[in-house]
Each structure stands twice: as structure tokens, then as C-alpha cells.
Amino acid sequence: MRREPPQRLADYGPLFFPAGMLIVFFVVPFATMIAVSVFQREQGGFYTPAFVFDNYARFLSLFFGKVLGFSLFLAIAVAAACVVIGIPFTYLLSRSPRKIQIVWLVALLSILSLSEVMIGFAWSTLFSRTAGITNLFVWLGLMAQAQALTPSFGAVMTAMTYQAFPYTVLVLYPALVRLDPTLTEAARTLGASPVKAFFTVVVPALRNTILATLIMVFIFALGSYLLPQLLGRPQHWTLSVLITDQAIYQSNMPFAAAMAVFLVLVSLALVGLALYAGQQRQAK
Amino acid sequence: MTTMRRLFFFVVGLFLALPLIVVAGVSINARQTLAFPPQGFSLSWYGQIFTNPEWRNALVASLTLAASSALLALLIALPLAWFLWRRIAPWANIFQLLGVAPFTLPPVITALGLLTFWATTGFYGQPWTAVISHGIFFVTLPLVTLSLGFSAIDRSLVEAAATMGADDRVIFRTVVLPLILPYLVSGYAFAFVLSLNEYIVAYMTVGFTMETLPIKIFNALRYGYTPTMAAVTVLFLVIAAVIFGLVARFGDLPKLLGAMSDER
Numbered sequence: 001m002r003r004e005p006p007q008r009l010a011d012y013g014p015l016f017f018p019a020g021m022l023i024v025f026f027v028v029p030f031a032t033m034i035a036v037s038v039f040q041r042e043q044g045g046f047y048t049p050a051f052v053f054d055n056y057a058r059f060l061s062l063f064f065g066k067v068l069g070f071s072l073f074l075a076i077a078v079a080a081a082c083v084v085i086g087i088p089f090t091y092l093l094s095r096s097p098r099k100i101q102i103v104w105l106v107a108l109l110s111i112l113s114l115s116e117v118m119i120g121f122a123w124s125t126l127f128s129r130t131a132g133i134t135n136l137f138v139w140l141g142l143m144a145q146a147q148a149l150t151p152s153f154g155a156v157m158t159a160m161t162y163q164a165f166p167y168t169v170l171v172l173y174p175a176l177v178r179l180d181p182t183l184t185e186a187a188r189t190l191g192a193s194p195v196k197a198f199f200t201v202v203v204p205a206l207r208n209t210i211l212a213t214l215i216m217v218f219i220f221a222l223g224s225y226l227l228p229q230l231l232g233r234p235q236h237w238t239l240s241v242l243i244t245d246q247a248i249y250q251s252n253m254p255f256a257a258a259m260a261v262f263l264v265l266v267s268l269a270l271v272g273l274a275l276y277a278g279q280q281r282q283a284k
Numbered sequence: 285m286t287t288m289r290r291l292f293f294f295v296v297g298l299f300l301a302l303p304l305i306v307v308a309g310v311s312i313n314a315r316q317t318l319a320f321p322p323q324g325f326s327l328s329w330y331g332q333i334f335t336n337p338e339w340r341n342a343l344v345a346s347l348t349l350a351a352s353s354a355l356l357a358l359l360i361a362l363p364l365a366w367f368l369w370r371r372i373a374p375w376a377n378i379f380q381l382l383g384v385a386p387f388t389l390p391p392v393i394t395a396l397g398l399l400t401f402w403a404t405t406g407f408y409g410q411p412w413t414a415v416i417s418h419g420i421f422f423v424t425l426p427l428v429t430l431s432l433g434f435s436a437i438d439r440s441l442v443e444a445a446a447t448m449g450a451d452d453r454v455i456f457r458t459v460v461l462p463l464i465l466p467y468l469v470s471g472y473a474f475a476f477v478l479s480l481n482e483y484i485v486a487y488m489t490v491g492f493t494m495e496t497l498p499i500k501i502f503n504a505l506r507y508g509y510t511p512t513m514a515a516v517t518v519l520f521l522v523i524a525a526v527i528f529g530l531v532a533r534f535g536d537l538p539k540l541l542g543a544m545s546d547e548r
Contacts, residue, residue: 004372011371015376015379019379021416022383025398025419026394026397026420028401029397029400029401032404085296089296092289092293101538105532106525106537109528110524110528115483117498117502118501118513118517121514123303125318125320128318131310131319131320132306132320165296173542174541219388219389223391223392225484226484244484253399257396260393267390
């Protein structure tokens with residue numbers, strides 16, 4: 001049976017349910033959110049339909065600028081750390097025996113699916129005074145006294161890298177598995193060391209993959225909302241935390257919605273920009 | 285090179301395992317302390333999950349939500365993936381894009397969209413809204429695995445069946461379904477595990493009326509730590525590892541994750 005365009009109305013039948021569900025429960029909520037972002041906020045957590053840009057005007061405050069700047073900085077730092085460790089790791093993994101690959105993939109998937117609440121809890125335990133890693137340092141004689149390592153920027157950064165690392169590997173994995181092994185073999189035959197072959201052959205061949213992965217991990221990190229809350233100080237809060245906070249605890253839905261719309265635009269703009277840059281480089 | 289590779293794998297493995305080792309250690313403390321190395325040995329915190337009504341209710345809520353929302357995600361993804369495979373309708377790809385979008389954007393956006401939607405329609409807080417919300421949020425996973433499954437079907441098989449006079453319905457049941465079954469199962473498994481662990485969408489839609497385990501842990505964190513949280517974390521990790529292990533055992537995990545070649 002060849003693929004053919006739908007001819008009768010009945011041919012569209014299978015599409016009704018999925019299309020209906022996605023439109024009603026994804027497109028409409030998305031539109032609702034955009035609508036709410038220009039609504040007027042009332043006292044007591046309510047809002048009335050209106051068309052005001054007050055909620056967007058609040059972006060012009062210094063506080064908001066700081067939160068946005070920090071969110072972007074944190075997401076870039078996490079993405080960079082994950083990609084720098086993830087590329088050699090995934091490269092070596094993709095060259096490992098199949099059995100070893102599967103064990104690692106199952107482990108990475110399990111950690112990736114672990115709830116952000118649980119990752120936050122695990123790291124706050126590891127960074128705590130009573131059950132933390134500093135007890136190990138004391139035992140080794142590296143430190144005089146056990147201490148709490150959280151809340152701190154380092155704790156937020158470490159836990160977010162932990163959360164995003166399995167994701168990074170899984171994004172890189174398909175490209176690295178398909179990478180032609182003869183490329184590195186040729187480099188090795190010509191006398192390059194494995195490390196040199198990696199940097200001069202593998203990395204350049206993957207330039208676009210690396211860029212795409214950086215963006216994917218960046219957006220993934222931008223979505224982290226619990227780790228900055230559980231492991232950081234209020235100045236380490238990101239835009240995602242602020243959105244949750246405004247929506248749930250401050251009951252300011254219009255402002256939360258405006259920030260969410262802004263977050264979508266930032267995400268899409270960065271993706272567009274990076275894709276454009278990637279195409280430019282490819283065209284040369 | 286082998287030594288360097290082993291060392292590198294070991295360091296990465298240690299980084300990934302360390303918090304989990306500490307959590308596993310904490311979960312077997314004899315008394316209600318958050319101590320590592322554990323003081324004494326007790327599995328009572330694991331028992332707590334099933335005997336303490338609060339934790340048990342949260343566990344049941346999480347399992348029910350995950351099982352039903354993964355099913356809904358599958359029911360949305362299957363006809364869509366089938367249609368895109370069967371028909372030439374480029375405009376229908378927009379629905380593929382819509383199915384992938386909630387998973388690609390920061391989750392707080394989908395969560396807030398659904399929150400405003402349920403609040404506007406007046407259903408906010410109803411337990412079934414969480415099922416629909418998660419079903420939409422995780423539709424990406426079965427959609428991706430099923431698209432992969434359909435693209436792997438040899439069209440000459442289908443053509444042979446059609447030549448013999450089988451219609452779409454018969455072909456689907458006798459040829460297509462058996463071929464995509466592994467992808468159906470793994471798509472369900474991925475959606476199930478992720479729904480079990482999901483926090484923000486569940487919290488924003490039913491956070492004040494229903495407690496799933498991640499919500500329960502987060503709420504409990506505010507009042508201090510108990511080893512039960514550690515026990516739940518270990519339990520969830522084991523569930524995920526078993527499910528993904530089964531997917532790997534009965535399916536082709538590297539292929540599902542995008543490795544097309546199956547040499548080695």
C-alpha cells in the first residue's frame with residue numbers, strides 16, 4: 001500500500017482525536033496564558049479581562065533584570081559544563097561494547113527521569129553537615145570540621161549539571177554513534193594520538209551537533225525551577241522559580257503569565273539565532 | 285587509552301552515583317536522623333511508604349496518575365503517528381510539532397498554561413485534570429518512539445497484505461500492530477516513568493487537592509527531613525531502572541535512543 005493523500009472525510013478520522021486533544025489542551029491553554037498576561041490584576045489573587053501591558057512593564061525593573069541575567073548565565077554555565085564533559089564521555093561510550101553501552105544508557109535514563117524534587121533532596125543531603133560529603137573530607141584529614149555546603153551557588157550549579165548531564169549524553173548519543181569510525185582511524189594511521197585525533201577530527205566534524213546540543217541543554221537548564229529553590233539563596237533564583245512563585249504564592253497570575261510568555265520568546269529567539277549561525281557556518 | 289577511558293568513566297560514574305549512595309545510606313538509618321554513614325540498620329522507612337496512610341495515598345495517586353496519563357498519551361500518539369505514516373499530508377506535521385513542543389519548552393510554561401486553562405474553565409483542582417495535563421505533556425515520548433517504529437516498517441509487507449485484499453483495518457491488526465508493539469510498549473514505559481516523577485505540572489494543576497509522591501516529598505521538605513523521603517527516592521530509582529532495563533532486555537534501547545546502526 002503506497003502512501004496517498006487523504007481523499008474522503010473518513011480518511012481524516014484517525015486525526016480527529018489527537019488533533020482535538022492537542023488543540024484543546026495545548027494550544028488553547030497556551031493562548032489562555034498569553035491572554036492572561038495582558039489582564040488586569042485584582043486584589044486577592046483574581047484578575048479581570050483587560051488589555052494592559054503593566055505586567056510587561058514590570059520587566060523594566062532592576063530586580064527583574066538581575067533575575068533574567070542570572071538565569072541566562074546559570075543556564076549557559078550548566079550547558080557549557082555538560083557539553084565539555086559530555087562530548088568525550090559520549091564519544092567513548094559510543095565506542096564501547098554494546099553491553100556496556102546499554103548498562104550506561106539504562107543508568108542515565110533512570111537518573112534523567114528522577115524527579116527534580118528527589119535530585120534536590122539527594123544533593124542537599126550530600127551537601128548537608130550531618131550526612132554530607134564534608135564528613136568524608138574530615139575523615140580523610142582534609143578538613144577540620146564537617147560543614148554545610150548549601151545554600152550556595154556551587155551547590156545549585158553542581159546539582160543542575162547533575163540533572164542535565166544524562167540529557168546531554170542522550171542528545172549527543174545518536175550523532176556520535178553514527179559518526180564514521182574510519183575518520184578517526186585515518187587520523188590514527190597518519191600518526192595522530194587518540195587525544196589529538198579526538199580534537200582535530202571528531203570535534204570539528206561535530207561542530208553543528210555541539211552547537212545544537214548546547215542550545216538543547218541551555219533550554220533544559222532554563223527550565224530548572226526546584227534546584228535553585230532548594231539549594232540556593234534567593235539571589236540564585238531563576239526565571240522559572242520566579243514564575244512559579246508569582247503564580248502560586250503571590251497569586252499574581254497575569255505577571256507570572258507575562259514572564260512565561262517572555263521565557264518562551266527568549267527560548268525561541270535563542271534557538272532561531274543559533275540555528276541561523278549554524279546554517280551560516282555550514283554554507284561557507 | 286583503556287586506562288584513561290576507565291578512569292574517566294569511573295569519575296563520571298562516581299559523580300552520578302554519589303548522591304544516590306548517600307540517599308540509599310540515609311534510607312536505612314535505624315533512627316529518624318539524616319546520618320551518613322547510617323547509624324544502625326532498618327528497613328522500616330521502606331515499610332513506611334506502604335503502611336503510613338499519607339505516603340501510601342501519595343504512592344497510589346502517583347501510580348494511578350502515571351498509568352492513566354501514559355495511556356492517554358499513547359491514545360493520542362498512536363492514531364497521529366499512524367496517520368502521518370499512512371497518508372501524504374504535509375500540513376498534518378503541525379500536530380507532530382505540537383506534540384513535541386510541550387516537552388521541548390521549559391516545563392514551567394506548559395504548567396502555567398494548563399493552570400490558567402483549568403482555572404478559567406472552572407475545573408481547577410479536579411484529579412482528572414492532572415491525567416489530561418500529563419497526557420499532553422508526555423505525548424512527545426510515545427510519539428517519538430512510534431514515529432521511529434513506523435519508519436522501520438518495510439512497506440512491501442504492507443503492500444503484500446493489500447494485494448491479498450486486506451483493508452486498512454485488517455492490515456493494522458495483523459501486520460502493523462505486531463511490528464510496532466515494542467515501540468508502543470517502550471513509549472508507554474517512558475511516559476509512565478516520567479509522569480511518576482513529574483512535579484511542576486502536577487503541582488500547578490492539582491497541587492492543592494491531590495498529593496503525588498514528588499509533591500508529598502516537596503511539601504514534607506519544608507517541615508524537615510525524614511528518611512522516608514530517601515526510601516521513596518531509592519524506590520523510584522529502582523522502578524525506573526527495572527522498567528528501562530526491561531525495555532533494553534526486550535527491545536533495542538540504543539536504536540530507540542537514535543542509534544540507527546546496530547553493529548557491535
